[in-house]
Amino acid sequence: MKHGAKAGRLWASAETPPLLDPGPVAGHPRVVVRETVCRSVLNQSSISDYSLNCYTGCTNECVYCYARFMQRFHPHAEPWGEFVDVKVNAVETLRRQLRRARPGDVFMSSACDGWQPIEASRRLTRGCCELLLESGFSVNVLTKSELVMRDFDLFAGRNGRIGVTITTLDDRLSRLWEPGASSVAARCRIVAEARRAGLRTGIMFAPLLPFLSDTTESLETMFECAADLAVDDLWVDALNPRPKVWSSVSDLLRREFPELHEPYRRVLFNEGARAVYRAEVRNRVTAAAARFKLQDRLTGCF
Ligand code: SF4
Numbered sequence: 001m002k003h004g005a006k007a008g009r010l011w012a013s014a015e016t017p018p019l020l021d022p023g024p025v026a027g028h029p030r031v032v033v034r035e036t037v038c039r040s041v042l043n044q045s046s047i048s049d050y051s052l053n054c055y056t057g058c059t060n061e062c063v064y065c066y067a068r069f070m071q072r073f074h075p076h077a078e079p080w081g082e083f084v085d086v087k088v089n090a091v092e093t094l095r096r097q098l099r100r101a102r103p104g105d106v107f108m109s110s111a112c113d114g115w116q117p118i119e120a121s122r123r124l125t126r127g128c129c130e131l132l133l134e135s136g137f138s139v140n141v142l143t144k145s146e147l148v149m150r151d152f153d154l155f156a157g158r159n160g161r162i163g164v165t166i167t168t169l170d171d172r173l174s175r176l177w178e179p180g181a182s183s184v185a186a187r188c189r190i191v192a193e194a195r196r197a198g199l200r201t202g203i204m205f206a207p208l209l210p211f212l213s214d215t216t217e218s219l220e221t222m223f224e225c226a227a228d229l230a231v232d233d234l235w236v237d238a239l240n241p242r243p244k245v246w247s248s249v250s251d252l253l254r255r256e257f258p259e260l261h262e263p264y265r266r267v268l269f270n271e272g273a274r275a276v277y278r279a280e281v282r283n284r285v286t287a288a289a290a291r292f293k294l295q296d297r298l299t300g301c302f
Helices: 066-073 090-097 124-134 146-155 171-177 184-196 216-229 245-256 258-269 271-291
Strands: 032-036 042-044 050-052 083-087 105-108 138-143 160-166 200-208 233-238 298-301
Touching: 066 245, 090 124, 105 124, 124 138, 124 146, 138 146, 146 160, 146 184, 160 184, 171 184, 171 245, 184 200, 184 216, 200 216, 216 271, 233 271, 245 258, 258 271, 271 298
Parallel strands: 032 083, 050 105, 105 138, 138 160, 160 200, 200 233, 233 298
Antiparallel strands: 042 050
């Protein structure tokens, strides 16, 4: 449904919304920003009871991002990472939905980073977290943005967890694979500060980059870091061959790691090689977790 005449320039449609504001998003001058209205923002989820996304698109621009599939439903001329649609009525929509929704766990966020740079001025994720926590829902944060620290005050004494995703502890690799996200050091700082604030914490090591961040040495560095941070919950996931992901991964490999292009293709798309690869990585993960006495906190591994 378009909201052309009544709602002025705001659209809620499967079509690309009209351009309102070509930037600026701090640090992302190329990003195209559009405003949309949504009919629902709290959605049932297979990951948790609910998921909530205040934005379509994500300027963290991760090369391996599975959320690229959103472009099937919300086509954009710009490539993934260079557009953000802002659901300007997210907080009001959530307030309406909460009159009927049964309290549960809300994953924040499943198809964007709720604390990506534009959230600094829009404050929609903050507004939704506030409403949810006040209404007895638990909020399960997963982010790569240090902006989340702005909102720790909301979580104090409430039911929630502050989680960060870390793909690698190697900053050079991180800049290549997730150029718009906060630095690895900043993500570790989020966990340390959350813990200091008395909040439950988590780290998702994902996706492990084949032959780059899935070696024994790399995994041990990650688990050592998790142990130092005394994180409460850990998850690990492999890189999966999801729709639209391979073309961007393939481009980066050809440019930066040409010798890995074929090995990646094999472990992603050859069923036999993939099964062997996953079993080997699982064994290395289990061993690294055991070495740092973190088996009990590893609540999910592919
Ligand atoms: S932070 Fe998440 S949603 Fe955003 S680009 Fe990276 S993987 Fe995709």
